[in-house]
Amino acid sequence: MKFRQPSGARLRHSFLSPSHLMRLLIAGLALVGSSATWAANPVQAVDDQFIISNAQSGKDWPSHGLNYQEDRFSPLKQIDKSNVKKLGLAWSYDLDAIRGVESTPVVVNGVMYVTAPWSVVHAVDAKTGKPLWTYDPKVPREGGYKGCCDVVNRGVAVYKGRVYVASFDGRLIALDAENGKVVWEKDTIEDRSRSYTITGAPRAYKGKIYIGNGGGEFGVRGYVSAFDADTGEQKWRFYTVPGDPSKPFEDKAQEMAAKTWDPSGKYWETGGGGTVWNSMVFDPELNLMYIGTGNGSPWAHLKRSPKGGDNLFLGSIVALNPDTGEYKWHFQETPGDNWDYNSVMDIIQADIKLNGKPRKALLHAPKNGFFYVIDRETGQFISAKNFVPVNWAKGYTKDGKLIEIPEARLPDKAVDAVPGPYGAHNWQPMAYSPQTGLAYIPGQHVPVNLMDDPLWTGFNTNSRGAFMGINGWNTARVLNSKPDMSRLMGRLIAWDPIKQKEVWAQKYPTAWNGGLLTTAGGLLFQGTADGRFVAYDAKNGKLLWQSPVNSGVVAAPVTYEVDGKQYVSIAVGWGGVFGLAARATNNNTKGTVYTYEIGGNAPAPAIAVAPKMPLVSGLKYDRALVPEGLNLYVGACVGCHGVPGANTGGSLPNLGYLPAPMIDDLKSFVINGPATARGMPNFAGKLSDDDVLKIRAFILEAAAGAQAAQNKSK
DSSP states (O other): OOOOOOOOOOTTTTTTOHHHHHHHHHHHHHHHHHHHHHOTTTTOOOOOOHHHHHHHSSSSSSSTSSTTTOOOOEEEOEEEETTTTGGEEEEEOOOOOSSSOOOEEEETTTTEEEEEEEEEEEEEEEEOOOEEEOOOOOOOOGGGGGSSSSSOOOOOOOETEEEEEEOOOEEEEEEEETTTEEEEEOOOOOOOOOOOOSSSOOOEEEEEEEOBBBBTTTOOOOOEEEEEEETTTEEEOOOEEEEOOTSOOSSHHHHHHTSSOOOGGOOTOOOOOOOOOOOOEEEETTTTTEEEEOOOESSSSSHHHOOOOOOOOTTEEEEEEEETTTEEEESSSSSOSSSSSOOOSSSSEEEEEEEEEEEEEEEOOTTTTTEEEETTTTOOOEEEESOOOOEEEEEOOTTTTTOOOOGGGGTTTTTOOOOOOOOOSSOOOOOOETTTTEEEEEEEEEOOEEOOOOTTOSTSSSTSSSSSSGTOOOOOOEEOOOOOOOOEEEEEEEEEETEEEEEEEOOOOOOOOOOEETTTTSEEEEOOOSEEEEETEEEEEEEEEEEEOSSSSOOOOOOEEEEEEEEEEEEEOOHHHHHHTTOSSOOOOOOOEEEEEEEEOOOOOOBBBOOOOOOOOOOOGGGGGHHHHHHHHHHHHHHHHOOOOSSSSSSBGGGGGGGGGHHTTTHHSSSSSSSGGOOOOOBBBTBBBHHHHHHHHHHHHHHHHHHHHHHOOO
16 A cells, blocks of 8 residues: 655644643642542542543543543553563453453452443452452343344443443443442333344443444444433433434434435335444533444445435534534545444544644544544544555545545445455554554454345345344345455554554454553553454554463453552453454453553463364255255354354354254254353244254255365365
């Protein structure tokens, strides 16, 4: 790739903007005003001003992205480039989980609050790792199939003596921070006939708790809501796509957005999408809230909006008034989304200098592969450049108009999407260091080709042969109808947002590596898909330290201080939508929190190595059933278990490697089977006995083909 440096663009790392000065002033006042309260009741003292003041010291990690900027830059520097090689394990904590762990721990006054799969909350002594309390919201396990991307949870909000968690099944729950007891609980889902879920971390600001939802693959309408932190009363709700135009619009923003949709597609019946399932950030000085919005539902643009249109507010950053939910401005990154290009990846606020002038900016690296710099006061486009190879767009004009490649949108031809639906950057948090002026991105590419499904006619139609359609997916796209020629890629990218160019990068053996943390000690921390926790020199990418963590990592690290000592901690547990069906390490250890200190020598948890299993063989089957079995497998199984025999599985088993007795009696596991208690769908009423026989035939045929390929390669 070739990059052009914008004329006159330069970042002075010593520059101190007026907004920086204002933050310092607010922080000082907050510290004076809150110190007495903090001493009397530490957890109760966590409010807006505490989060602002803590951003200067970094002693605690009180909110999801550390501070309201959500830059994940810690001012702690006891651990630095000179001594990081002395890091050792201080303690570990068993999360008692076997699915994906995506939580960013929140740490306040020596207590860590971290979530596990199924939205279970653990309170842990942050110095010793000793358990304090656990809260399980009892999410119905049989409903696990309602989420596209594993039964994960990204963390909690701690605010004024309470811990707030959003459950996978859509409840927002306030807990007493001292003991984990429920204070109040609210159902955030307005239409239980649709497969809404929540996997994201709530945010707290100005006496309210904010949460969005997921379900863009299942025909839902996206929205973000604000609830009173004390009572749970809903204060406002902003919809990210318009509703039925025959009914009054909820606000002027919906009326504006409706003009960009074709009503002949009855988009309100297919949901529309635009779910706010991850990023929400706040600027206290501007009193603005920024949200990232999701993909279209269904994915295929011309299926949901036949005459085209930009389809606002899909694939956008939207600025709202956090007090009222009133729309302020938007910037759409992917007009007329056609590729599952979410813009819900984490949004970072940074004060930068462009052409000698200070700018309050948003930094964003969404799925579509472009890195955006946007003015956060006005939403004005500043610049964008692809940080990985892309084949759907050439770039943007100076005024922010997309230059799309028409061939990338052909509805009746399978096109290799680069990046694909897994994204150039998914939810794993990036970080930004004001010391280096660099943003750090977990970049990737997972090969997928796409074309419109010619048999799709509306919501919940043609489900049996469509990708995960039997489980309720509603994409109106055919995935991988021909071999994809692009290559799997995983990288850590250090990106200069001013020059819009890569400064350094690290290559990884696979995609789906973890989120990032950078510190004033000049360090950059990341967990990797191949089971390591690593530290780099943030300036040049030199590897300074690494330690095995017994499982692939997808979550982001945090750092904090207790009794004058700095700790670095990461929640480990392989999973997520890519990790369900593939992995880069043979270790299959349960979810675990690893916490490190200089000179730490605690014993590491025992390693659980996945047993080596042969491909299933020796069973008779009717080959005439294989073609129909393939369609049924694609509709029911492939998203979780992958292609039989293609690999040995991820956090869930590859069915080509299951023991022969299980495949021979597949019906007992698929219909009313024992694994429904662990989250496997119950296919009773969805698959017949004959359907199961056809799936069985396909598994055995695919396993036989994989075995032949292995024999040939020996």
